Amino acid sequence: MEKRVLVIEDEPNISEALRFILTRNGWAVDVSADGLGALARLRADPPDLLILDLMLPDVSGFDILKALRAEDQTRALPVLMLTAKGQMADRAEAERLGATRFMTKPFANSEVVEAVRELAGSSGAP
Amino acid sequence: MYRSQLTGTRIRARRNMRGMRQADLARSVGVSPSFLNLIEHNRRKVSPALLEAIAEALAIPADALTEEADSRLTEGVRAAALRTAADLAEMDRIEEFTGRFPGWAQVLAETQSRVERLERVVEQLSDRMTHDPQLREALHAIISAVTSVQSTAAILNDAEGVDADWQVRFHENILEDSGRLAEGAVALVNYLDAANSEDMGRAAPQEEVEAWLAQRDFHVAELDAGTPVDIERMVVGQVELSASASRSLARDWMRRFAADAHRLPMEPFLDALVEEGPAPDRLAARFDAPFDAVLRRMAMLPPEDPRARTMPQPGLVVCDMSGTLVFRRSIEGFALPRFGGGCPLWPLYQALRQPLQPLRVTMMTAGRMGRRFVGYGYAAPLGSARFDMPAAMQATMLVLPAEPEPEPARPLPVGASCRTCAQAECPARREPSILMAAE
Numbered sequence: 001m002e003k004r005v006l007v008i009e010d011e012p013n014i015s016e017a018l019r020f021i022l023t024r025n026g027w028a029v030d031v032s033a034d035g036l037g038a039l040a041r042l043r044a045d046p047p048d049l050l051i052l053d054l055m056l057p058d059v060s061g062f063d064i065l066k067a068l069r070a071e072d073q074t075r076a077l078p079v080l081m082l083t084a085k086g087q088m089a090d091r092a093e094a095e096r097l098g099a100t101r102f103m104t105k106p107f108a109n110s111e112v113v114e115a116v117r118e119l120a121g122s123s124g125a126p
Numbered sequence: 127m128y129r130s131q132l133t134g135t136r137i138r139a140r141r142n143m144r145g146m147r148q149a150d151l152a153r154s155v156g157v158s159p160s161f162l163n164l165i166e167h168n169r170r171k172v173s174p175a176l177l178e179a180i181a182e183a184l185a186i187p188a189d190a191l192t193e194e195a196d197s198r199l200t201e202g203v204r205a206a207a208l209r210t211a212a213d214l215a216e217m218d219r220i221e222e223f224t225g226r227f228p229g230w231a232q233v234l235a236e237t238q239s240r241v242e243r244l245e246r247v248v249e250q251l252s253d254r255m256t257h258d259p260q261l262r263e264a265l266h267a268i269i270s271a272v273t274s275v276q277s278t279a280a281i282l283n284d285a286e287g288v289d290a291d292w293q294v295r296f297h298e299n300i301l302e303d304s305g306r307l308a309e310g311a312v313a314l315v316n317y318l319d320a321a322n323s324e325d326m327g328r329a330a331p332q333e334e335v336e337a338w339l340a341q342r343d344f345h346v347a348e349l350d351a352g353t354p355v356d357i358e359r360m361v362v363g364q365v366e367l368s369a370s371a372s373r374s375l376a377r378d379w380m381r382r383f384a385a386d387a388h389r390l391p392m393e394p395f396l397d398a399l400v401e402e403g404p405a406p407d408r409l410a411a412r413f414d415a416p417f418d419a420v421l422r423r424m425a426m427l428p429p430e431d432p433r434a435r436t437m438p439q440p441g442l443v444v445c446d447m448s449g450t451l452v453f454r455r456s457i458e459g460f461a462l463p464r465f466g467g468g469c470p471l472w473p474l475y476q477a478l479r480q481p482l483q484p485l486r487v488t489m490m491t492a493g494r495m496g497r498r499f500v501g502y503g504y505a506a507p508l509g510s511a512r513f514d515m516p517a518a519m520q521a522t523m524l525v526l527p528a529e530p531e532p533e534p535a536r537p538l539p540v541g542a543s544c545r546t547c548a549q550a551e552c553p554a555r556r557e558p559s560i561l562m563a564a565e
Binding site: 011013014016017018020021024055084105106107108109 | 265266269270272273274276277278280281287288292295296299302303
């Protein structure tokens, strides 16, 4: 069965690139630009990995992370956080709140693929 | 009073600065050299008439020899001393120093003042770099566009795995992102240009609005003309209101002041002020008007009107529920901080705990040169009540110099902000004072 990745990212061209890269490597990718809407979806049907942007228009990525870590069904969900380079305070806060991995933008596609492979396991696709 | 005893020292210093002999000065003002000698050693009081004559002979304004003129200078020197690990044994001799060496004292006070101004700019720049939403937004836009371009370009570089439709789509994305990148770069350059301009000292829209109102002596005559006012026209094209956010803020305040003017027409309000005195509770009762509207109105009087002058120049400060100051009209001797909150003891903040309850508090500013003020505080809901949102509240405080009272109430010691307040053992202190740190 294909491993599923949810991307919460409000920049459509970034999420489109991520979707393309990850799909090409065999993962099933869902994309959401709406943090609060995605949170409901995550609770109902957690994916194998969440790629979470920090700066979202409706809610902070930290808030989503905090909510996930407070609930049993998502407590152990691997979360790869994305944020702008140089925000050391953000990185520290992400770690404190339980992010599994932290990646700064701009990123290399190969780095993302590698991180997803490590966190979600291989795609499961043949 | 110790300072008034130093008039003689100042006379001596000024005479020496002019290179005038004691006997010559004595002769020119019609007293004996021995009497002038006693005056100069602060062993005789000097009459106002003689002080005038001496000042004239020294070609300086009379108030240069009085404590009034020295108090600001003395405070400046004291502030300079407190910032450094100055020998505290000499702190008690600051008035003497200021009196004997007014020129040097002036240099020291001005240097101190300049240091404070520069510190404010550094603080503001630092604050901008770390918290400024505009900068964060500009950088976020640029980094997002760069991320997208880099990731998409890398995909296209490996074109074998990308079919023709996707290639077209990714090319379009790159075009779109490069446009966003250009916009972001322009926004960032504009931002940095603004930061480098001389106007840096007046960064926030709120400060621009305050500066605009200060230019008008905090009286918007158009609103009191009794005819409909086009607020948009008043705001557009004003040099002081350079940013659209400033104009928007100015519009909001103008609407509020216009509503106050409608409720409390200036002519009868000024007449009532003369009859009732500066008593906002009586004025509110007389006009059946909200207390905060009266406080705002009292702070927006026509400065030339003799009826307005029956009241000392007021200060006005408004804060929201977070304690953030959203409006400031300064008053001499009662400093209002440019950044951060004010003194938590102000009735402004106490009013937030007791909405709709007018407060009157006699305050004494901290420090040896403390002055008494009366603060009238009042907090009221902002806007109309809604089920879907918590009530927003604003507190307003009018500040007036305290009139002498036969039996003055014990004043509440207050500061401007903790950072510049020397009040020891204050339960409300939130950070150490730079004044106390030196002690």
